[in-house]
Structure formats: C-alpha cells, structure tokens
Amino acid sequence: MSTAELMETVQPxxxxxxxxxxxxxxxxxxxxxxxxGCADVSFSVxxxxxxxxxxxxxxxxxxxxxxxSSRLTPTCGTVHxxxxxxxxxxxxxxxxxxxxxxxxxxxxxxxxNPIDGLRMTVSAGAxxxxxxxxxxxxxxxxxxxxxxxxxxRVEIDADRIxxxxxAFSGGMRQRLQIARNLVTxxxxxxxxxxxxxxxxxxxxxxxxxxxxxxxxxxxxxxxxTHDLAVARLLSDRMIVMKQGRVIEAGLTDRLLDDPRAxxxxxxxxxxxxx
Amino acid sequence: xxxxxxASDVRKTFVMHMRGxxxxxxxxxxxxxxxxxxxxxxxxxxxxxxxxxxKMLYGxxxxxxxxxxxxxxxxxxxxxxxxxxxxxxxxRDTIGYVSQFLRAMPRVPALDVAAEPLMIRGVGRETxxxxxxxxxxxxxxxxxxxxxxxxxxxxGEQQRVNIARGFITDHPVLLLDEPxxxxxxxxxxxxxELITEKKAAGVALxxxxxxxxxxxxxxxxxxxxxxxAAGKSAA
Amino acid sequence: MTALxxxxxxxxxxxxxxxxxxxxxxxxxxxxxxKGIAIPGYQVPFASREMPMPxxxxxxxxxxxxxxxxxxxxxxxxxxxADDTTNAVSIRAFFAKTAGVETTTATAEASIIQTRHRIPExxxxxxxxLVYQVPIPEPLRFLEPRETETRKxxxxxxxxxxxxxxxxxxxxxxxxxxxxxxxxxxEGRYVMDPSPTPKFDNPKMHRSEALQLFGAGxxxxxxxIPPHTxxxxxxxxxxPFEVQHFDQxxxxxxxxxxxxxxxVLDDRGGRMFVCSDTDHCENRCAAGxxxxxxxxxxxxxxxxxxxxxxxx
Numbered sequence: 001m002s003t004a005e006l007m008e009t010v011q012p013x014x015x016x017x018x019x020x021x022x023x024x025x026x027x028x029x030x031x032x033x034x035x036x037g038c039a040d041v042s043f044s045v046x047x048x049x050x051x052x053x054x055x056x057x058x059x060x061x062x063x064x065x066x067x068x069s070s071r072l073t074p075t076c077g078t079v080h081x082x083x084x085x086x087x088x089x090x091x092x093x094x095x096x097x098x099x100x101x102x103x104x105x106x107x108x109x110x111x112x113n114p115i116d117g118l119r120m121t122v123s124a125g126a127x128x129x130x131x132x133x134x135x136x137x138x139x140x141x142x143x144x145x146x147x148x149x150x151x152x153r154v155e156i157d158a159d160r161i162x163x164x165x166x167a168f169s170g171g172m173r174q175r176l177q178i179a180r181n182l183v184t185x186x187x188x189x190x191x192x193x194x195x196x197x198x199x200x201x202x203x204x205x206x207x208x209x210x211x212x213x214x215x216x217x218x219x220x221x222x223x224x225t226h227d228l229a230v231a232r233l234l235s236d237r238m239i240v241m242k243q244g245r246v247i248e249a250g251l252t253d254r255l256l257d258d259p260r261a262x263x264x265x266x267x268x269x270x271x272x273x274x
Numbered sequence: 275x276x277x278x279x280x281a282s283d284v285r286k287t288f289v290m291h292m293r294g295x296x297x298x299x300x301x302x303x304x305x306x307x308x309x310x311x312x313x314x315x316x317x318x319x320x321x322x323x324x325x326x327x328x329k330m331l332y333g334x335x336x337x338x339x340x341x342x343x344x345x346x347x348x349x350x351x352x353x354x355x356x357x358x359x360x361x362x363x364x365x366r367d368t369i370g371y372v373s374q375f376l377r378a379m380p381r382v383p384a385l386d387v388a389a390e391p392l393m394i395r396g397v398g399r400e401t402x403x404x405x406x407x408x409x410x411x412x413x414x415x416x417x418x419x420x421x422x423x424x425x426x427x428x429x430g431e432q433q434r435v436n437i438a439r440g441f442i443t444d445h446p447v448l449l450l451d452e453p454x455x456x457x458x459x460x461x462x463x464x465x466x467e468l469i470t471e472k473k474a475a476g477v478a479l480x481x482x483x484x485x486x487x488x489x490x491x492x493x494x495x496x497x498x499x500x501x502x503a504a505g506k507s508a509a
Numbered sequence: 510m511t512a513l514x515x516x517x518x519x520x521x522x523x524x525x526x527x528x529x530x531x532x533x534x535x536x537x538x539x540x541x542x543x544k545g546i547a548i549p550g551y552q553v554p555f556a557s558r559e560m561p562m563p564x565x566x567x568x569x570x571x572x573x574x575x576x577x578x579x580x581x582x583x584x585x586x587x588x589x590x591a592d593d594t595t596n597a598v599s600i601r602a603f604f605a606k607t608a609g610v611e612t613t614t615a616t617a618e619a620s621i622i623q624t625r626h627r628i629p630e631x632x633x634x635x636x637x638x639l640v641y642q643v644p645i646p647e648p649l650r651f652l653e654p655r656e657t658e659t660r661k662x663x664x665x666x667x668x669x670x671x672x673x674x675x676x677x678x679x680x681x682x683x684x685x686x687x688x689x690x691x692x693x694x695x696e697g698r699y700v701m702d703p704s705p706t707p708k709f710d711n712p713k714m715h716r717s718e719a720l721q722l723f724g725a726g727x728x729x730x731x732x733x734i735p736p737h738t739x740x741x742x743x744x745x746x747x748x749p750f751e752v753q754h755f756d757q758x759x760x761x762x763x764x765x766x767x768x769x770x771x772x773v774l775d776d777r778g779g780r781m782f783v784c785s786d787t788d789h790c791e792n793r794c795a796a797g798x799x800x801x802x803x804x805x806x807x808x809x810x811x812x813x814x815x816x817x818x819x820x821x
Contacts, residue, residue: 046359097665104669119652119673126676133676134669140679140745162680204380211379215394233379237358251333251358258335262291269292 020082022047022188022220023068028077030063036244037063041077043239043249047187050214050221052235052252054228054267060244061224062192068222069109069190070099081106084187104134108181108189112196114173117180118165124151124176125161131184150179154209171202175209182213191223195230207233228271232256240264276310277345278447278478279331284340284354286326300326301502304340308447308478313469313492316482318499324482325374327499328449330354331480332371333361344368344447366394370448372440374455376432378425384410385420388438395443402442409438413464429456441468448472450481454488466491528575528608534558538576538731542722545733550695551663552646557729567600568726570623570642577638577722578604578621583611585619590627590768590785597625616788626689628710630767630789633719635736641704643725646732648692648702668700671743679748688753694741695734703740709752709768714740759784762793763800 021044030037038060045051053061066072068079070091082088083106091099103109111117118127128147129137137143148158154175156168165173174194181189194210195203211234214221225231231238231252238252240263248261259265284304290296301323308314316324329335331342333353342353346368351360365371370391379387388409389402410420413434419427424435433456440448450469454462462485469492472479480497483489526532534556541555560568578584584604588596592614600623601612613619616629623640633639649659652670662670671692678686691708695701703714704723714721714734721734734740744750758765760781767789769782781802784790794803 049359049362096661100665100667122652122673122677123680125680126673129676130669130673133672134667136669138672138744138746140676141747143676144680208379208381236362250336251361253334254336254358257329258288260289260336265291 019046020086020088021045021080022082023222024078024080024082024088025068026078026080028064028067028074028079030067030072030074036060038067038241038244041239041241041246043246045188045220045222047220048218049237050219050223050235052231052238053222053224053241054226054231054238055241055247056226056267058243059241061226061241063244064241065190065192065222065224069107070103071109081188104131105184106187108186110174110177110181110189110191110194112193114165114170114177117177118173120166121164123162123164124156124168127165127176127180128183131180135184146183150183151176153182153213154179155205169202171198171206174198174206178210178213182217182219185217186219188220188222191221193225193227194223195225195227203230210234228256228267240267276476277307278310279308279342279344279480281306281327281331281342282340284327284330284342285338286323286330286335287338301499304330304502306497308480310446310476310478311473312494313473313479313481314495314497315489315493316480316499317496322499322503324499325451327502328371328451328480328482332365332369332449334371366391368446370440370443370445372437372448372450372453374451376424376436376439378423378432380425381423383421384415384424384427384435387424387435388442391439391443405442406438409442410434412468413438413461430458430461433457434461437465437468441472444475444477446477448477448479450479450483452482452484454483454485462488525607527580528578528604529561530558530572530575534572535576538572541731542573542576542733545722545731546720546735548699549734549738550693550699550701550732552730552732554729555731557726560726561603562599564727565644566596567623567625567642569724569728569731570625570640570726571600571603571724572726573640573722573724573731574600574604574621574623575608577640578608578610580608580610582620583613583618585613585616585622585788586624587622587627587629587786587788588625589770590629591787593787614788615792616786624706626705626707627768627785628706628713630764630784630786631792632713633717635718637719639717639719639721641706641721641723643702643704643723643730644727645690646702646723646725646728646730648690648700663699666698668694671700672745675743675745675748679745685744685748685750691750692743694743696739697741700743701732701734707753707768708742708750711740711742711750712752716740755782757782758800759790759793760800760802762790762798762803764790764793764798 023045026042028041029039041064053064055061067074073092079091080088081091125144125147128150129143132143132146148161151158151161156172156175165176168176195206198206207230223234235252237250238255239246240248240255242263248255248264255264256268259268282305285302286300288298288300290298304327316327318324326335330337331353337354340354343350344353344364346364351364353361353364385403385406388406392402392405393399415431415434419431424432437453454465457465466488469479538555541553545551545553558572560571562568584601586597586601588594591597604610605612616631620636621638621640622629625642628639647659649662649670651674653659675685689705689707690702691711693701693703693711693714703711716737716739718736720736723732742750755769759767759769761783764784768785770785771780771782773780
C-alpha cells in the first residue's frame with residue numbers, strides 16, 4: 001500500500017470516539033478581588049485516567065482543584081459531571097443535597113494533610129465506615145468487615161481498626177484517608193498533594209499503593225502536585241499551570257521529556273537529579 | 275505485504291528557552307515506512323537523532339511537522355496530530371517500545387513490571403505472570419530476582435526485565451532502542467531470536483542496534499538517518 | 510394558658526408578671542414552641558432570657574413552662590424522677606410564687622410536668638404536657654463541632670454521623686453503651702437528642718398521648734414532639750436498640766419494668782435499688798405492693814442487717 005492509498009483511510013488524530021468525558025471543565029475562572037486564582041481553564045477527564053495538575057506554589061492549582069470538586073464556587077465557567085446513569089450535569093446547578101451526596105459516594109477527596117480529611121477522634125474503623133453509614137448501611141458486622149478489608153488494601157493491620165488516627169504515623173494516616181475515600185467505590189477522586197508531607201520512603205510506598213488501587217479500581221483521578229516525579233509515576237496526562245493559567249497540557253511523558261513552553265522547560269530543568 | 279506505519283516529512287527542532295530560545299534542529303524530512311514481518315534499523319552516527327525518531331513514533335516527543343500514520347484498530351491514525359488519549363490507546367494496543375533504560379517503580383516486583391502491559395490489556399494476572407516467567411527464563415534472568423523490585427538490579431538485569439516487558443505483548447509495531455546494549459553474547463543471541471520470532475509473527479519492527487552482529491542478524495532494511503540530518507534540509 | 514393572672518390576693522406578688530416572664534417574651538417563646546410542634550424534632554432558635562437561676566439548672570425548661578402555664582394548671586416538677594430534690598423543689602416553689610399555681614407530686618394530677626432526666630413511669634395522657642430541661646440539644650455535636658455544618662446536616666437529612674457514634678460504642682464496648690441522651694428519629698425526619706433521660710425512657714416518647722416540649726436555655730433552642738408522634742431510637746440491624754434491664758425489682762415497692770436508682774445504705778457495701786420515680790413508688794406502696802426491704806424502717810436509726818440482705 002502506498003502513502004497515497006493510506007491517506008484515503010486516514011482517521012483524524014483527534015479523538016472522536018463515543019466515550020463521553022466523566023468531568024468536563026470549561027472556561028473556569030476564580031478571582032479573589034483583583035487577584036487571579038485561576039483563569040479560563042478548560043479540560044476533560046475520562047473514566048479510568050489520571051490527570052496531574054502541576055505547578056509551583058501559588059500557581060492556582062489548588063484553587064482549580066477546589067473549584068472542580070465543588071468545594072469552592074468559581075467566578076465563572078462550568079464543570080459538568082457525568083454520573084453513573086450517563087446524565088451529565090453542571091455541578092454548580094445541582095441542589096446542595098445532590099452535590100453533597102455526590103461528594104460522599106461517587107467522588108473522593110484526599111487532602112494533603114490527613115487531619116483535614118479524617119475524624120481524628122474516632123477509630124480507624126469508623127473513619128472507613130462513615131461513608132457506608134452515610135449511604136444507609138445499618139449492619140454493624142458488615143460495616144466492620146468492609147472496614148477491615150479496606151484497611152488491608154491500604155496495608156494497615158486489622159488489629160489497628162479500633163485505634164484512633166491520632167496514634168498513627170503520617171503515612172498510615174494518609175493511607176487511612178485513602179481507604180476512607182475509596183470505600184464507597186467512587187468513580188472520581190481528587191487528590192491535593194497526596195504525598196506532600198511524607199518521608200521519601202513513605203512517599204514511595206504510598207505512590208505504589210495508589211498506582212495499584214487506581215488501576216485495580218479503574219478510578220479517574222485528578223491529582224494536584226508540585227512534584228514532577230509524582231506526576232510521572234501516577235498520571236497519564238498533565239496540565240502545567242502558572243499564575244492561574246494553563247501553560248501547557250498533554251501526555252505526561254511528552255511534557256516531561258519534550259517540554260515546549262518556557263515555563264515547563266524551567267520546571268523540568270529544575271528537577272534535582274539523584 | 276502490509277504497511278503498518280508510514281512516516282512522511284517528519285520534522286523536529288528543540289527550542290531551548292532556558293538558553294535564550296536557541297534552536298537545535300534534530301531531524302527533518304524523515305520519511306520511511308515499516309512493513310509487517312520486517313525489521314528496519316535506523317543507521318548513522320550517534321547524536322544524529324535516531325532515538326528522537328523512535329520517541330516521535332511513540333508519541334514521547336512531539337513533532338514540528340509531517341505525518342506519522344499507523345494502522346490502529348483497522349484504521350489509520352496520525353500520531354503527530356493525535357490527542358493524548360489516542361496516543362495512549364495506540365501505545366496500549368498497537369505500538370510497543372523497549373527503551374534504552376528501565377524506569378524502575380519503587381516496590382513493584384520484576385514479574386509485575388514485565389507482566390503489566392498484558393494486564394493493562396485485560397489479560398489475567400496468572401496468564402500474564404506465566405508469560406513473563408517464560409521470557410525471564412529465556413533471557414536467563416536468575417529466578418531469585420523475579421519477585422524483587424528491579425531498582426537494585428545490575429544494568430544487564432534491568433535491561434532483560436525491560437525486554438521482557440516490551441516483548442510480552444503482541445503489538446503489531448515494536449520499537450527497540452538499543453535493547454542489547456548492556457547484554458552479554460548469550461543474551462544478545464536470545465534477543466535476536468525473539469526479534470526473529472516477532473518477524474515471523476508479522477510484527478513490524480524498528481530498532482537501533484549498535485551491535486553489528488545483532489544488526490546483521492535481524493535487519494531487513496537500513497534507514498540512514500544522516501539523510502534526515504536537519505542541518506541539510508532545513509537550510 | 511391565659512394572659513395576665515389575677516394578682517389581687519396578695520400585694521407581694523405584684524412585683525412579678527404572672528409566671529415571672531413578661532408577656533412579649535412569653536409570646537416569643539410560644540411562637541417558637543408552635544413552630545417546634547409544627548416541625549417535630551426540629552430545633553427552633555429562640556431568644557433565651559436570663560432567669561434567676563444559673564444555666565444548667567433548667568433555665569430552658571423554666572422558660573417553656575412559664576410560657577405555657579396558666580392559672581388553672583397543676584404543676585409537677587421532677588429531677589431524676591424525684592419530686593423532692595433541690596432542683597425540683599426550687600422550680601416548684603418558683604412557679605408557686607410567681608404564678609400562684611397549684612403544684613403536685615402526683616403524675617396523674619399534673620397538667621404540666623417539668624422534668625430533668627426522667628419520664629414518669631405512669632403513661633401520660635392526652636392534655637398533659639411534659640417539659641424537658643435540655644443541656645445540649647444538638648445530637649450531632651459529638652462529632653461535628655460546627656453549628657453551620659450540623660444545621661446543614663439536619664436540613665439535608667445527612668445523619669450517617671449519628672451511626673458513627675453508635676459504631677464507636679460497639680467497637681469499644683461490644684454493644685451500644687450509650688445509656689442516656691440516646692438519639693432518636695422523630696416522625697421519620699429529624700434526628701433529636703431526647704435530653705439526658707435514660708434510654709429506658711425512649712420507648713415512652715413513641716406515640717405518647719402527651720405533648721412533649723424541650724427547652725435548652727443556654728443553647729437557646731426549643732423543640733417538640735406533638736402527641737402520637739413516631740419516635741424511633743437509632744440502632745444497627747445486628748445491634749438493635751434495647752432498654753436497660755434490672756436484675757431485681759424495686760426494694761421498696763417490688764415494681765418491675767421500672768427504672769431503678771442505686772441507693773448506698775452504709776459504708777460497708779450495703780445498697781439497694783429503688784424506683785427512680787418517687788411518685789410511682791409511693792403509689793404502689795400505698796396500693797399494698799411490697800419490696801424486699803419494704804416495711805423495714807430504714808431511717809429509724811437501728812441496723813437491721815440490710816446490707817447482708819441487699820448484697821445477695
């Protein structure tokens with residue numbers, strides 16, 4: 001077959017396939033008075049993919065994450081989420097009741113500091129079980145069994161189930177927070193610097209665990225990080241932000257190995273080599 | 275004979291913004307095609323842009339122009355203009371890649387590293403592991419290493435894990451970036467056999483081999499990259 | 510529940526408005542009560558007044574009683590089931606003085622019963638009003654300190670957290686160890702704190718013929734359960750709600766299926782269990798019922814060896 005023959009059957013490189021996006025962000029802007037939190041951000045996330053939002057402190061990535069997870073109201077722009085029944089709706093036009101239900105069933109949110117995402121004064125088991133009880137599970141034995149299974153998946157011994165997270169190390173707390181979020185089988189998880197305050201070895205373990213869970217559960221994840229190594233290890237696609245705006249977006253490995261924008265080149269060249 | 279991949283007029287220049295926007299032309303006018311059951315080899319001195327071409331084919335590097343058409347799921351897709359998700363899909367199903375160095379994941383055992391491309395495509399864990407084990411055995415990777423993370427392996431051991439990872443699937447196109455660089459003669463021989471088997475199975479291969487014996491044994495076609503040297507044609 | 514009382518009999522009462530509070534305040538409280546009745550279990554904010562007693566002594570209950578009491582009402586006040594404890598005596602005296610109403614210790618005769626920590630054993634009847642003194646009205650406060658958040662949780666019926674509390678109980682103790690202030694769901698909608706009554710009394714709230722009003726003075730909240738309302742105690746399928754059981758009957762009246770208080774008799778371990786509801790106990794004794802220590806005059810100064818009997 002010649003090149004000319006090939007051309008006749010060419011499919012455009014853009015994706016025109018039927019699968020609809022899980023989350024579609026369009027023209028999202030959030031200003032704080034005169035200051036820009038994030039401006040005119042648009043992107044989509046599809047089921048089962050991991051998207052990293054990278055940038056240095058103050059680049060607007062956390063503002064963006066808070067907006068798309070409905071924790072913060074954007075100044076303008078829309079965020080559409082397609083629920084399990086295939087219906088796509090603007091999360092800021094949903095009733096608050098529906099939005100909150102979404103956040104404790106279909107969605108998860110992993111905070112950088114586990115204290116923000118855990119109830120520190122109740123046991124690990126209750127932390128994991130809370131979402132189950134919130135959706136109406138009323139069988140103590142089943143809730144506890146599920147909690148034990150999830151603690152196992154995040155490598156916490158079952159005999160720690162009745163301990164409070166106050167007695168846990170930073171890495172264990174973060175793993176507990178992940179289990180607490182995943183117990184209802186969410187389809188989309190937001191993560192804000194999930195490996196932030198952890199030692200390097202603890203960080204490696206958590207990243208490996210996350211990678212495994214994400215691929216086993218087919219989760220879609222939007223992870224905010226300033227650490228390009230975390231982005232490379234976890235994500236398929238990446239968005240680079242600076243001063244509230246998207247500088248460059250694309251395949252994670254292409255952005256890291258062949259950065260185009262001056263800012264992305266600066267970020268990549270600033271990585272310390274070990 | 276089936277053409278699996280056609281590159282035409284592919285062009286690549288690095289712009290170094292960190293150094294005042296200096297332009298480093300890499301290649302231009304890259305044109306060739308890969309055919310099923312044949313192994314093409316990129317030839318030319320080092321630094322001429324052989325690895326860059328492989329990376330552009332894999333979507334790892336962007337291109338500044340041209341077209342790379344690949345037969346993907348019965349249709350022809352242009353990698354140069356494909357969106358990221360399409361590129362990922364092509365990597366999963368159509369184009370395999372054995373890199374020069376293994377990017378080791380912390381804590382992931384060698385067996386899982388090699389079996390992963392199969393499991394991503396929905397093959398069961400046991401089947402995938404069995405296939406990885408047989409490749410490890412052929413590549414003479416000591417069995418005590420199979421369940422260990424490759425981060426602490428020697429260069430040759432890591433490379434064999436990498437080769438197993440690349441050869442485990444039946445991707446119709448396979449890109450090889452110096453797969454034999456850090457291997458001894460016996461293992462080079464194994465890789466040659468593996469390539470020959472891929473050819474027999476109808477895979478289109480494109481490789482960089484600095485080892486003359488291997489190159490001689492597998493090459494059906496030499497693509498001289500110095501012909502694409504950017505300095506010449508860009509001028 | 511009429512407006513101003515006739516205050517012509519004694520001049521000394523003229524310094525107080527009827528039932529202490531001014532009429533505008535009573536109207537404000539009555540509006541809150543009416544709203545509470547209309548939305549069973551919902552906590553209605555109200556402008557709690559300073560009362561001539563410290564917080565924690567029943568200022569919420571007293572304001573509710575003051576707002577609903579009329580000259581024809583008969584008031585009973587109990588504290589832990591007893592009519593003769595300090596708090597009960599003072600509040601009874603307060604209304605006797607400021608409203609001139611008749612007071613009683615007999616549950617059946619009372620039209621308004623203000624209570625702390627108990628519901629009388631005798632089933633209440635239509636026309637009676639039970640006024641609870643409430644220290645912390647918010648059942649979700651245990652795990653969620655933010656008022657803005659708990660209000661939202663009530664509004665959106667997000668009550669999973671209540672079960673987290675019960676889960677913790679079972680995880681720590683093997684059973685639901687909450688014995689008082691045991692959360693209930695009212696008319697299938699609002700989760701409510703029944704005030705620190707023992708959970709033994711929870712079933713009495715369910716479809717009671719009486720009107721139940723709750724006043725929290727310090728927290729400035731009023732809520733209500735109208736007569737015949739469904740009140741369900743929260744639980745797990747595999748750990749159903751249960752009331753306390755007592756191994757022995759009341760030592761004085763022999764009553765069973767009643768809530769008992771432990772009374773220490775001496776410093777050698779002697780103790781007995783008697784009805785917490787003193788009126789109920791006295792009525793039974795008067796009707797000829799006898800417990801194992803009844804008939805012994807415990808307070809005549811002679812030791813009749815009760816400690817050995819009681820310790821068996």
